Amino acid sequence: MISKMERQLIRDLASRVKELAKDPVMTERKESWYQHNDLKSTKPLLLVFPEGGWREVITPEMLVCEDEQAREMEWMLRARLYRAENINDDSVVENSWEVSKIITDTGWGLRKPGEGTAPVGNVFQVDSTIGYCPMVWTKGFSFNEKAMPFHPLIQDASDLKKIKAPVVSYDETATKQRFEIQQEILGDILNVKLVGKKYIIFNLMEMYTDLRGLQNVMYDLYEEPEMTHEAMSIFEEGFRNVIRQYQEMNLLELNNDFSYNGTGGVGYTRDLPQDENGAKSLKNLWALAESQEFTNVSPAMHEEFVMQYERRLLEPFGLAAYGCCEPLENKLDYVFQAPNMRRISVSPWANIELCAERIGKRAVYSWKPNPSYFINDYNEEFLERYVTEMLKATRDNCVEIILKDTHTCQKDPGRYRKWTDLCRRCMERV
Template identity: 30%
Template sequence: MQSDIECLRALASRYAEAAAHPRNQENARLYRAVNGLKMIRPVVLIDEQPWNELNTGGILDLRCQDPVFRAAEQYLRRRLLQWEHHPADLILPPFLPVFKIIGGEAGGIPVREEILATDADNTIVSHQYADQLAESEDIARIRMPRLTYEKTATEFRQAKLAEAVGDLLPVRIVGHSSYFSQWDLIATYRGVTSLLIDLAERPDHAHAIMDRVTRMLTERYRQYEELDLLDPEPFLIHCTAGLCDELKTAPGEPVLRQNIWGRCMAQIFASVSPAMHEEFDIDYQIRTMEPFGLVYYGCCEPLDRKIEIVRKIPRLRKISVTPWADIRVAAEAIGGDFVVSAKPNPAHVGAAFDPAAIKNELRGIIQACRSANCSFEIVLKDISSISHNPDHLRTWEHIAMDLVRS
């Protein structure tokens, strides 16, 4: 136990020094400006990284044995590595977070799947899902959530860490963000093929499933609010800048959905028509997002030719523009109305690593967004591999930061 504490204290000391750097405050100002549609310059972020390939020389190897200390050690090591090697506009919160522990029943149904992996150390694997919702009577198996806040366990974890490192780095209990990805869930319950075929051949069945899953998630986040499980001010909202002056909760007050981001998407709809996309997702998200203060829509699905239907979501503020979208078309359609969350192609830092291609892609994003007077951010995410070469990320970061500062 003593060796665990010594290890954690050394990391906490380094982290506290980095978190006190003025760059964090400047980056927070950039986040707020972008999300407030008053961009100072584009924010650049890197997330969803292949940590196993970044572990050169065992720099990320965990040494703590206690599970609470071990989780904190992983958090500190990963953030310090990124801060020191490819930070972009990363913010290090000036505290060690302890997420509120949620108990009870999350809802839904257990996933039945087969998995294939080519790299045992990589979290990115292939999935083949069993169709558990083939018949209408199966839909009732999707359970509604019954959540609890495990307050005692959460406070125990916070106190344990505070005793170990609290004099070096504050330890703070934090909440959770919203995440409405109904069609991602449905894909895990059914598989992609059945899901897409039923949109065309059995639309009533598809609607019935979507309605049930939507009610399940809506109830989940209603309970999050009721149990005070929400985070009032996350630094990130699904890998993108989260800070926003328009979303505020007074210290000590319960966190309400009306004061936080709503997050929704329909990734599997990449090849679905605008009309079908609106019918089977946007119409539902209009209802699910009603309680939230601002909304971020989209993930990996191309939305460049669907902006007009996405606009119908109440209090929409941010739209994802994926590598498979035409950034010029999207930027022109979005203009200054919403934040463009531009997602460059992560393949450019993998086996297809090419600094010239990286520069050309980033220049295209910046030129398109500036020409359309967009407030925008550039978020490199979904990074499955860097071909075990951390220099790929460092090079991408250097190119991106040079371009947005020019």
Template identity: 30%
Template sequence: MEHISVQDRQILRQLAQKQLAFANSPRNDEILKQWDALANGRRENPTVRLLFSNFPNEVVHPRMRCEGARARELEEMLLSTMVGRELFDDDTPISPTFDIRWKTWVHPFGTQPHITKAEGEGAMGFHIDPIIDDLAEGMDLLRGGSFGVDRQATAELEEAANEAFGDILPVRKVMPSLTGMMTNPLVHLMGMENYYLSMYDYPDELHEAMDMATTVYEQYYDFLENEGLLLPTNGISPINQESFAFTAELPTENVTKTTQCWGFLESQETTAVSPDVFGEFVFPYQDRLAKRFGLLSYGCCERVDATWPDYLSKWKNLRKLSVSPFNNEQQVGEYLRGTNVVYYSKPRAEYVTNHGPLDEEALRAYFKGVCEAASGCLFEMAQREVGTIFGDFDRGRRYVQIARECIAEYWKP
């Protein structure tokens, strides 16, 4: 295991002390009460967060001081845990533990994609170089999905953290929501145009591909159960789409079955097809996986307003629904009002990413509409898809403050 220098260890311990202070603060207690209300179906005080996953080059990387590779890995994890609270004063809950995950993986298809990414720090663009041009001819490339766990790498990370600051922040293993993405990895192998054309040209082959991916995920879930790799998905543990697993419906210990865990599904790649086409080529396979979950979080950037009536509403274990700006937000609010499904709002990002000072008047007018749409719903707001805040932490903090003020004025429980 790589040695951590005295200097790097001191930096890590200072950060661990800072995280512990956040975790033990009265403000953290208030935030945990907000999440507890959502978990128990109480419409009280919606949470607001500004998520930085697309701009860590502005809020994490420039503040890193460690030199060793392992120390920098731990430092990045510590800093990332605290960004929301330290820089933006948002409603990110902080745990008095250092959380790591089992290093597991699952690949639903037997071939890996070829992706050309844009160069430069903070660049997010990419281009899919299709490996499959003709689905009928490329079926064999899809066969042979895989999954597994790297126990040694997990143990080495745990040991390094314990040795550096385990007396301050005990190491805790957490598990994110179980994933079951199928259309995304398929599009990464064949491109969007080929994927859409295959619905018409090769429907049987497309069904076969979706069935193969579903089977791999089902086998992966069996593997997690049989290998004792499942962990509670509750409290301050991650759910895909950068949320948290707070719930009163799932166990907090002794998890042995995937039906005791959160799962996550999405199909943003099919947002442009009709609900009937979604129902033919996607829903039956998602439905198989949804039955393996205790609770379900659904959606990324796709429209869910169109697929809710005939499909998504059928899942009785659905508890969190992503509502991106591509939806008729008022309509989704009508669907979810008074239910136990969280209206997980992901507002438009351009108000914070546009050049120049925040247009507070326009932002408040926009947030007013979001809050009115979500009134009567369990409501969680998380600003995702932000590419930059121009390195201006005050800008991010002000954005969160305005969101809170608009919720207080316009959202009605």
């Protein structure tokens, strides 16, 4: 049970969020994002998603609350405040508080829900405002920095029949209890809203390599191509089935706002919704697909073995984002076959000049600087050259700088502010 002291602490933090939301700069930033995502502005925008680094920014020891729900609320509010007051990127502080519906599923049949392997050794939560964040608020939190054993569960084509489409569940009773508690604490300070699924991602190859093994999948492209196609067909239909369940259970939510978008970005756009059916219509929503496991696969094979399946999943949605860490400069002809493509990830290993030329103003140029440059020596002279070169190459693009995948900041949280200040200097210069 949330104590009187915990309740007051949470309310005090929320009041600070409310005051930040009133700052005129937030209105300016919001309009900049609308212009940016609607491809009407070439003004560079800047976002920072510490991700794993959050565990060194707001540590478990900093939390005062003991109740599990109160700790999560405290952590989330502190994170929003830290990002606005200390990191000072172009994120928008809204006078809102979202309570997510408690939605789970059964997984893909070969592994128990929540059972981790090497790719998912640390559990992250996707929050609308913070993006991916480790669940620092949980009692006994620890971050596994060591390698984990990996054992492929799909040994041959006969094992594909073990893959089962996830069955979605919604705990309405627990959700109602959670909402009522948070509404009672925050309702007179922030706009408390119950929300469903806002982040929609189709990561077919991540799912498959998690079960088959990346090396095995690479060999399969030559030795067992039909097996790979069969697997992708199963995942395509499985994802389609999950979306259908979300629709039937009224679990989807509009994401044309401050919501985390793609593999870094926010969803503000006036091009959605496209009809009056709200979140019941996929045409009113953003969705994402990515296949970073195919970084070293040729454009033609990328299209044949995964992108064609992803594109069919993306087509019903109003707007689409594509990519994560995979360089896409030579694959953009296939990416743009999706007519709703709006945000494209330009990875740290992509050719920034070719991407600038080939993306143009057809989509948001979502640049991901190499996080290792930030994490390691943090050489400001080098970083200024690095950022400046990118900005010069993208003068005519709708470009955003998205720092993410910083799973440590070397216990130096102030480094994030140094980064945003550095980027702003480069923007002014260019």
